Amino acid sequence: MNEPGWVAVGRLFRTRGLRGEFIAEIYSSHPGRAEELKDVVLDLAGRRLPVQVERVWFHDGRPVFKFAGMDSIEAAEPWRGADVLVAESERSAPRDGEYSHADLIDCEIRTDGEDSLVGVVRGVEEYGASPLLRVEAVDGREILVPFVQAICRKIDVARKVIRVQLPEGLADL
Secondary structure (H helix, E strand, C coil), X not given: CCCCCEEEEEXXXXXXXXXXXXXXXXXXXXXXXXXXXXXXXXXXXXXXXXXXXXXXXXXXXXXXXXECCCCCHHHHHHHCCCEEEEEHHHCCCCCCCCCCXXXXXXXXXXXXXXXXXXXXXXXXXXXXXXXXXXXXXXXXXXXXXXXXXXXXXXXXXXXCEEEECCCCCHHHC
16 A cells, blocks of 8 residues: 555545545544645555645544545546555654554554454544444454553554454454
8 A cells, every 4th residue: 555655644435525525534633634734645556646635624523625636526536445645754643652543554453362363454433432443354354443452452553463352252243
């Protein structure tokens, strides 16, 4: 997904309206991060498009992006699902004890002690309480794992591994 020097800071979910706008997810817990984005690169399956953020507004708590030059749904639709990349130097650094959503994505989830692979983090969901790691399990199912210290015991973003102690039955939901 990312080359050295670039980092994913969000994903475009779907188009909104007829003017080429996107409802997006931003991988940051820092308020105002979406509004700070100016020059970004859209990446979809290796295809890249440098764009400027023309405007950001919020609808139902999610950021809506309007990119310069993308003025219709027909122009926007081919970029549905694209990752939003910024230069590494533009990355918003997490504080001590915090983790960037971008750092958590693609981490392996492994059981603490047994070291068995549970799955891979594909996204981070936030609904007001503790974040949930959206994990693609080894059998292809999706599991939501609360990103709390009682469950996520050791986090090594450099090695892309999160060691967990899952409550009984959580992986079966």
